[in-house]
Amino acid sequence: MxxxxxxxxxxxxxxxxxxxxxxxxxxxxxxxxxxxxxxxxxxxxxxxxxxxxxxxxxxxxxxxxxxxxxxxAMESLDISSLGHSSLKELMELIEETVFMAVLADQELVYVAKIDSNRSIRTSAYPGGQKPLYCTGLGKAYLAFMNEADRADYLNTIELKPITKQTITDKEKLEEKLQEYKQQGYSIDNEENEDGLYCLAAPIFDMKGAIQAAISVAGPKERMLRQEDSIIKHLKQKANDISAKLGYVRKEGV
The missing domain is CATH 1.10.10.10 (Winged helix-like DNA-binding domain superfamily/Winged helix DNA-binding domain)
Known part of the structure; x- marks a missing residue:
């Protein structure tokens, strides 16, 4: 009552x-x-x-x-626990592997991974670390973090080629990051692992600061066949988790 x-x-x-x-x-x-x-x-x-x-x-x-x-309330929140149900729902909707990651010392740290029944081979695992510049999750962070932090990162990092598709030109990377910010999600097109295509979206807290990112990853050909559907569900679940952290989306955003 x-x-x-x-x-x-x-x-x-x-x-x-x-x-x-x-x-x-x-x-x-x-x-x-x-x-x-x-x-x-x-x-x-x-x-x-x-x-x-x-x-x-x-x-x-x-x-x-x-x-x-x-x-x-913020101190008592466990972001991976808060997001677990949304991540599981996303995996069931898309039937691809789903990840969540946070930022630690300018590197990506995976905090959750939910495999689908057609799981992929990937080097990513909970507790593992990856660079920001060549992963979908990392580029979501770079696209949506504040400009000073992004500039500091890009000024100090060396963009080493991980695969043939890795973006190693900083100007090109910055152009992509602006594009990702406009569209609300980022893309890893075989830039970290050959054959792997990833779409990622940011998780915001009550102040509008990015606190985590979630992604869907799978074989490129399979991902491209349902890319529009993945983007729709990915952004919705990212919004749902952000709302649990107190984020209120402004009108028109």
């Missing part, structure tokens, strides 16, 4: 987290389709308890008391 006032408080928090410039009581009540009188009462209570604040435009915004709550 749900408690109506508690549900309304949660909807207010969700709404204001997506509107960082704040909103008036009237805007909140109209957006959530709530009576203005009860909305006003809830807002005043949350304001008195410091769960909400008022900015210079006299709009209500999220308050300082939510900061330690959010930090504690």
């Amino acid at each position: 749900s408690v109506k006032s508690a549900e309304r408080v949660l909807r207010i928090f969700e709404l204001l987290s997506a509107n960082i410039d704040g909103m008036t009581i009237k805007e909140i009540s109209e957006t959530l389709q709530l009576p203005q009188s009860s909305t006003s009462g809830l807002i005043k209570t949350l304001l008195n308890e410091n769960y909400l604040s008022v900015n210079q435009q006299n709009h209500f915004i999220l308050g300082p008391k939510l900061i330690p709550v959010g930090n504690a």
Whole structure:
């Protein structure tokens, strides 16, 4: 049994987290389709308890008391556990091997791998490390990390050829990364392992920073036959996991 006032408080928090410039009581009540009188009462209570604040435009915004709550929640999240069900669903939809990886010391570290019933031979395994510049997961990180970190990486790394398809020209790589950022996913076209084609998408946290990436990998010919379907499901599952980390996608993004 749900408690109506508690549900309304949660909807207010969700709404204001997506509107960082704040909103008036009237805007909140109209957006959530709530009576203005009860909305006003809830807002005043949350304001008195410091769960909400008022900015210079006299709009209500999220308050300082939510900061330690959010930090504690983030520390308790295990991203691979949070994403497991989505990764399993993705594997079942696509019937190809699915991975999740995080960044550690400018290298990719695999934290999850879910094999399909037609598993591929690959050198990637949980706990294993790979370069960023030649993997789909790594290029998702490079495409969506902040510009200063990407520039620092590209200025210090040597782009060694892993296969004949590895991109070793930094200008060409940067062009590809801009393309990947625009389309919302990255591609590894046999750049890390011969015959292996990979599509990867970013996982964002509540601040919009990339925290992980997920991918689908398989033999190139088989992957290309269902590429559009893979991209659709990959991006959807990436969005689902990002939402579990508190990420709120802005309109038009």
